[in-house]
Amino acid sequence: MLYFRYGRLWNSFLNALGAEVVESGETTRSILTSGVSKAENESCLPVKVFYGHVLALQDKVDALFVPRLVSVKKNTHTCPKMLGLPDMAKSAVGNKVGIIAPTIDFHFGLWTNYRAVYSTGRRFTHNPMKIISAGIEAWKEHKSYLEKLTMGMDRKRALEGESDQRLCEGRELRVGVIGHHYNVYDTFTTMSLLERLGSMGVDVMTADMVPETLRELELAKLPQEIYWSYEQEIAGAILACARYKLVDGIIFMISFPCGPDSIIRVLCEQEIRFMDTVPMMTLVMDEHTGEGGFLTRIEAFIDMLRRKKDRAEEARRAVMAI
Amino acid sequence: MKISWPHMGSLEVILSGVFEELGVDYILAPPNTERTLELGARFGPEFACFPLKTTLGNFIEAIEAGADTLIMVAGRGPCRFGYYAETQRRILADAGYEFEMIPLTFHLGKLPLLIKQLQRLKQGASWTSLARAVKFALAKAYLIDRLEQEALHQRYLDRDKGATTAAMKGCYKKVLEAGGYDRLRLVEQEGFELLRSVPKTERQPIKIGVIGEFYLVLEPFFNLQVEEQLGYLGAYVERNIYLTDWIRPSGNNPVAGHHDSESEEAARPYLTHAVGGEGLHSVGNTVLFHRHGFDGVVHLMPFTCMPETIAKSILPLVSQDLGIPVLSLVIDEMTGKAGVATRLEAFADLAHFRRRARGEDIPLSLQPAF
Numbered sequence: 001m002l003y004f005r006y007g008r009l010w011n012s013f014l015n016a017l018g019a020e021v022v023e024s025g026e027t028t029r030s031i032l033t034s035g036v037s038k039a040e041n042e043s044c045l046p047v048k049v050f051y052g053h054v055l056a057l058q059d060k061v062d063a064l065f066v067p068r069l070v071s072v073k074k075n076t077h078t079c080p081k082m083l084g085l086p087d088m089a090k091s092a093v094g095n096k097v098g099i100i101a102p103t104i105d106f107h108f109g110l111w112t113n114y115r116a117v118y119s120t121g122r123r124f125t126h127n128p129m130k131i132i133s134a135g136i137e138a139w140k141e142h143k144s145y146l147e148k149l150t151m152g153m154d155r156k157r158a159l160e161g162e163s164d165q166r167l168c169e170g171r172e173l174r175v176g177v178i179g180h181h182y183n184v185y186d187t188f189t190t191m192s193l194l195e196r197l198g199s200m201g202v203d204v205m206t207a208d209m210v211p212e213t214l215r216e217l218e219l220a221k222l223p224q225e226i227y228w229s230y231e232q233e234i235a236g237a238i239l240a241c242a243r244y245k246l247v248d249g250i251i252f253m254i255s256f257p258c259g260p261d262s263i264i265r266v267l268c269e270q271e272i273r274f275m276d277t278v279p280m281m282t283l284v285m286d287e288h289t290g291e292g293g294f295l296t297r298i299e300a301f302i303d304m305l306r307r308k309k310d311r312a313e314e315a316r317r318a319v320m321a322i
Numbered sequence: 323m324k325i326s327w328p329h330m331g332s333l334e335v336i337l338s339g340v341f342e343e344l345g346v347d348y349i350l351a352p353p354n355t356e357r358t359l360e361l362g363a364r365f366g367p368e369f370a371c372f373p374l375k376t377t378l379g380n381f382i383e384a385i386e387a388g389a390d391t392l393i394m395v396a397g398r399g400p401c402r403f404g405y406y407a408e409t410q411r412r413i414l415a416d417a418g419y420e421f422e423m424i425p426l427t428f429h430l431g432k433l434p435l436l437i438k439q440l441q442r443l444k445q446g447a448s449w450t451s452l453a454r455a456v457k458f459a460l461a462k463a464y465l466i467d468r469l470e471q472e473a474l475h476q477r478y479l480d481r482d483k484g485a486t487t488a489a490m491k492g493c494y495k496k497v498l499e500a501g502g503y504d505r506l507r508l509v510e511q512e513g514f515e516l517l518r519s520v521p522k523t524e525r526q527p528i529k530i531g532v533i534g535e536f537y538l539v540l541e542p543f544f545n546l547q548v549e550e551q552l553g554y555l556g557a558y559v560e561r562n563i564y565l566t567d568w569i570r571p572s573g574n575n576p577v578a579g580h581h582d583s584e585s586e587e588a589a590r591p592y593l594t595h596a597v598g599g600e601g602l603h604s605v606g607n608t609v610l611f612h613r614h615g616f617d618g619v620v621h622l623m624p625f626t627c628m629p630e631t632i633a634k635s636i637l638p639l640v641s642q643d644l645g646i647p648v649l650s651l652v653i654d655e656m657t658g659k660a661g662v663a664t665r666l667e668a669f670a671d672l673a674h675f676r677r678r679a680r681g682e683d684i685p686l687s688l689q690p691a692f
Contacts, residue, residue, distance in 0.1 A: 039635065040631055040634050040635040041652075042623075042625065042626060042627075042631045042634065042652060043631055043635065068595060070595070075398075077398070077399060077400040077598070078400065079400060079628060080400040080401065080597040080598040080599070080601065080628040080629045080632060081628060081631070081632065083400060083595055083596070083597045083598065083632075084593065084595070084597045084601065084629075084632035084635075084636070086594075087592065087593045087594065087595075087632070087636055088632060088635050088636065090592075090639075091592075091635060091636050091638070091639040103595065223408065224396065224405070224407070224408040224425065226405070227398040227399070227404060227405070228400075256369060257369035257625075257626040258369075259371065259402050259626060259627075259628040260402065262367045262368070262369050262370045262402075262626075263367070263370065263402055263405050263409050265367060266367050266370075266409050266412055266413060267408070267409070267412060270412050270416060284368075284369075
């Protein structure tokens with residue numbers, strides 16, 4: 001579920017400790033199907049996908065690495081599903097496979113997690129220096145990965161290394177695709193939305209690419225602060241995009257039935273209505289979402305944005321002619 | 323200023339008591355009906371959790387009845403409950419209602435805000451009188467909780483169906499009207515006397531625990547009277563949560579008879595970290611119920627509730643490990659009463675069979691659950 005954000009960090013850390021890392025790879029139809037059959041009906045789509053990945057991995061590995069993220073920023077929480085992730089993994093695989101579940105809590109700063117990191121490292125090596133250096137190295141890698149995402153590099157390319165290609169290349173239309181990382185970067189569940197938009201000649205702006213200062217500025221204006229770490233990012237990005245017209249339109253990606261997003265959606269839709277600057281479309285995905293319907297809506301949205309922009313252009317030209 | 327608040331079990335006893343004592347104008351939201359649910363579902367976000375919709379319905383009906391100040395609790399935590407007030411304020415404002423929402427923020431860092439909000443609510447009454455009123459109202463609610471527990475324990479012995487419920491209604495009214503601690507003590511005696519005097523029959527009980535999300539467990543209209551139905555099916559029922567236990571900040575649950583840390587400890591092999599709401603305690607209490615020889619557990623959860631979804635995905639493992647049957651009921655605005663009744667019947671039958679197969683008899687004397 002959080003691989004799209006922290007995959008680089010975990011990989012680098014575990015590799016440096018001499019562990020052999022097996023990844024479940026991209027989501028596929030069979031992973032999704034097995035996850036759906038195993039997971040609770042009421043869980044959200046990413047949790048079902050997570051179950052699928054766990055089941056795909058269970059025969060290949062000795063232990064699963066499923067960290068428990070309690071908080072990634074001061075005064076915030078993650079969603080309850082992330083808090084219970086290791087325990088859900090355990091209930092899925094039983095006692096066959098061990099589960100490494102360090103509890104990460106940034107509530108009191110970066111260094112309080114030293115213990116969690118160290119105890120994880122201790123499983124692989126007895127050399128404390130090695131653990132520390134692996135941790136620091138992994139953190140650096142993670143930072144550079146996030147930076148690449150901020151620069152607008154596609155996730156896959158950012159994982160591989162340097163590349164000149166950007167999601168945002170200064171084409172005529174720019175659309176904000178905003179949502180949780182697993183709702184935006186997972187090529188299977190989003191039906192490769194980012195690539196499709198790219199091939200339609202549309203620039204994509206993800207939540208990572210919205211400057212953090214703008215996001216914070218928007219969040220500070222809300223009457224009650226949002227206390228979910230990732231929702232802060234999403235709501236901040238959407239509001240900043242709308243307020244400063246960073247994009248021509250926003251696509252808000254939600255997976256059914258995401259709890260925090262359902263609340264944030266009300267907030268964002270209302271704020272955007274008040275601002276009346278850019279249109280927003282909310283796309284709710286689940287395992288039954290058909291590709292046809294999904295594409296039609298996106299194409300219609302893009303067409304609408306194009307027409308809107310053309311009309312605005314014409315109006316401006318008319319004004320200039322006068 | 324007319325204050326109103328959403329229903330939640332016997333919450334009205336506390337709040338109406340407090341406001342009456344302070345002489346503040348208040349209005350009770352109309353009782354929960356199908357319409358409440360319909361209104362909530364119409365205005366509420368599509369997959370927001372069930373309590374958000376029902377309380378939204380309460381608010382709308384209260385505003386229609388003339389309320390202009392709404393109280394809601396706000397806070398911070400992984401669960402969505404802390405953000406209800408803000409969301410509902412936005413939805414209601416969008417729908418064109420005029421009101422003021424006061425989100426009572428119970429959070430240590432926000433103490434000044436809470437003081438300011440209370441200052442607005444108490445309208446000139448002194449802080450000591452507020453404290454006194456709250457204390458008395460909590461005493462009332464505590465009594466109601468204990469009476470309710472007694473009713474849950476003895477309902478299966480009813481000779482005439484519904485007698486305990488009727489007696490409980492009488493007790494409820496008496497407590498609501500009681501003024502002063504002396505009167506309350508008297509009512510306490512009378513209430514327990516009244517419940518004891520309900521005509522009883524001899525019957526072999528099964529012991530069923532009810533766990534789940536607190537709003538759903540506490541609000542009988544929306545959980546489709548699961549507890550009452552179980553009582554009629556011959557079950558000695560115990561709940562994991564009572565209103566005053568829930569309000570108590572210390573984590574001590576005198577009505578249910580155990581401390582939060584106990585259930586956290588019990589849940590450790592299955593769930594090691596709090597997941598917000600009642601998720602952890604749902605798992606822990608299942609283990610505790612098993613330890614106390616219960617025949618089954620009914621798990622209530624509102625649709626899309628995040629903590630309970632986690633509990634639900636872990637409960638099958640607990641059930642398998644300990645051999646205690648768990649029935650998870652997911653409730654939302656579409657849930658039909660007959661469907662729930664059928665499932666409960668089947669569940670109670672199974673529990674009866676299991677108990678008979680084990681050949682154990684529980685003594686008929688009432689015993690505390692924990």
